[in-house]
Amino acid sequence: MALTQKVSTHLWFDDGAEEAARFYTSLLPNSRIESVLQFDRAKNLYGVVFILAGQEYRALNAGPMFKLNQAVSLWVKCDDQAEIDRIWDAILKNGGKEQACGWVQDKWGLCWQVIPTALEKMLGGPDEAARNRVLQAVWGMIKLDIAKLEDAYRGAAA
Template sequence: MQKNTICLWYDKEAEAAARFYASVFPDSAVTAVHHAPGDYPSGQAGDVLTVEFTVAGVACLGLNGGPAFRHSEAFSFQIATEDQEETDRYWNAIIANGGQPSECGWCKDRWGISWQITPRVLTDALAAGGAEAERAFAAMMTMQKIDVAAITAARRG
């Protein structure tokens, strides 16, 4: 295990979530599944307790801790994309697997984890500052999934 790992709390589906992420995002994998050695408040001996996985190179641990805690938008994965095809692929995979669209490139997977599917053209436009950033930001504010062509057009004015 790495020195710093993101721990994500799930009710009972940490392994399903980790396997889904590994199927969607490059540089992602499920690296270990650990079963509970004894009964615990939300499970029994032998149940999947933790799952070690990576998402786009980021080390994570999924913990099947039960229904006590829920995810919120206060934590999200931000995935940088190169073009509309990559943006669509990730966004559509999350939504098609029981997720929900949100605003400004955000969506939520079926386990409640928030994702920012963010084309680099958008982050580049915002980093440019000035009127270019203002136009790109205004365009983004009208979107759910980011439209690369619309952001590019907004950048140009």
């Protein structure tokens, strides 16, 4: 079924757009490759349309003029620690690099924020002291740990 989404994120790759799209769609449910568009076979110039967690993305294999960086990232809401661990570990095993505060950069340079769904509730809660404890906990982590964030929210000793 084709999406009727009017706006899509477009990702520029030096090389490997199709490989990246296939990897990305393996990480999340409701994801698939829609099409691969060959523009110039001799120059290895092509595009990929893919669905990631129900949202359309486009990727272009277009050369080294532009690089992916932390200015744009994918925010992935995870329901539990197992989902965080699965996505995080898959990105690392595929050549990714850990970064602070729940960020991990894949081998193509795209950054992912692998975030527990509960974090938004904690940071949006009415207790300012609890929110500050959670932020301090996040700032001290690489991969986010839901149990430690919940402890921080409750004010439990580490």
